[in-house]
Amino acid sequence: MKRQDNRILRWIAVILGIVLFLGWFLLWPLNSYIEGPGNATNLRSFVRVKGHPDPGKGSFMITSVALQQARPATYLMAKAVPYLSIENAEDVTGGQNGPTFDRVQHFYMQSSINEAIAVACQAAHQKVMKKYLGIYVLQVQPNSKFKHAIRVGDTITKVNGHHYNTAQGYQRYIGKQKVGSPLRVTYERAGRQRNTTHRLVKLTSTRSGIGIILTNNMKVKTKVPIKVDPGQLGGPSGGLMFTLQIYEQLSGHDLQRGRKIAGTGTIDADGNVGEIGGIDKKVIAAHRAGATIFLAPYVKPSKLLLKYEEGHQTNYQLARRTAKRYAPGMKVVPVTSFRQAVHYLQKH
Structure with a gap:
């Protein structure tokens, strides 16, 4: 009887150990984050320009990176999947807590939207006050x-x-x-x-x-009421695509021409497009959503620049390489400015 009781206790201990291990393996938060492809969303759901509906038959798409805190199970998975990356928590958040990090991303996004509205209005010859x-x-x-x-x-x-x-x-x-x-x-x-x-x-x-x-x-004040609601998205990387969407609605020019056009890049007051992070994940997200064109920030590569670039590649180089492997048929287009993006979409 005693031997049987000991056997039962051992089985209970083994089962409890397995349960605890699985709990740790699946749920225990690590001091790192996993970045992967997020979503590519039609910008019509974000942008409202009073009296100026979108004339395009296709879509402009804003792309995002999915970010989640790593667990032992997802950490191992990320090691095995080439397009997933593991980032140190300090590098992702800058040492900020969750609410502060979210607030910073909101500031970035709002600044990006304001610049996009101003650049689009100026290009469409609409009055704007900054x-x-x-x-x-x-x-x-x-x-x-x-x-x-x-x-x-x-x-x-x-x-x-x-x-x-x-x-x-x-x-x-x-x-x-x-x-x-x-x-x-x-x-x-x-x-x-x-x-x-x-x-x-x-x-x-x-x-x-x-x-x-x-x-x-x-603050940006426009003659034509423009409202941009980014929802839960944050950061400055949607600047170029917001500018294109607002410009198309203000100008009435169909730049989409039935195509699904994705892209990324910051926008400044002069309409210049700047580099961003996670472009490889955004290319994959765009491909999954059916995009056939991806607008990528371009800077001329140099030895010094590549030393500090993500993966030692510029945004355009990384986007083109990713598309070749994971997004066959997608055209990656290098752009340095909003006007260059418009010119490409008009001529092709």
Whole structure:
């Protein structure tokens, strides 16, 4: 009887051990994230331009990267699937907690939408007014002397009493000051204006700075009401595609011509397209959604640039390589600007 009881206890222990192992294997969160293909969504569901319906018979598609915290099971799966990547949590979030990270991505997205509206309106010869409020603080770096005063979400409106209408204006002024010199910063938080003075830190061998990561905070007013609701999407990478969608509706020009056109890239005030992360995942997402054209940011490769690029390839190089392997039949088009993208879609 005693021997039988011991056998039962051993079986219970084995079963309990298996259950605990499976629980750990499937559910235990690791300090890393898995990036994979997300969605490619028709932008008609995001953009509303009063009195200007989309004349296109195809679609412009915004692409995304799926991001999830790794578990032991999904970590092993990601190791086995070539187009999945494992990223350190610090690299993904910049050390920010969940709510702060989400807020930063919202700031990036809103800045991108504002630039897209302004560029599209100017290209379509529609009246647009831009009011530059300042620069959003997206991250305060550990070496910044302002780290105990300025927070993520604050808007810097003046430095030493000077207001500029671009982030580059602030950066140029601050960059001319000496490392260690005091800088008086005026900023807004929750509608209240505040001031703080601290010393500048060394950013590069030739430049001084506050020690923050930033994006533009501006308001855009248009004659034609334009509403863009990105839903749960965040980040700046939808700038080019938002600009194309808004422009097509404002101008009435059918750039789609029955095609499913996906793409990615930031947009600046001059309509230049900038590189982004995860373009290989976005190409796969676009292919799964039926896209036949993918607009990819282009920069001229150089030895120094490739040293710091994702996978040591530019966005265009990585997108073209990914399409060749996972998206047969998809045309990857290199673009440096919004106007170049429009020209390609008109001529092809």
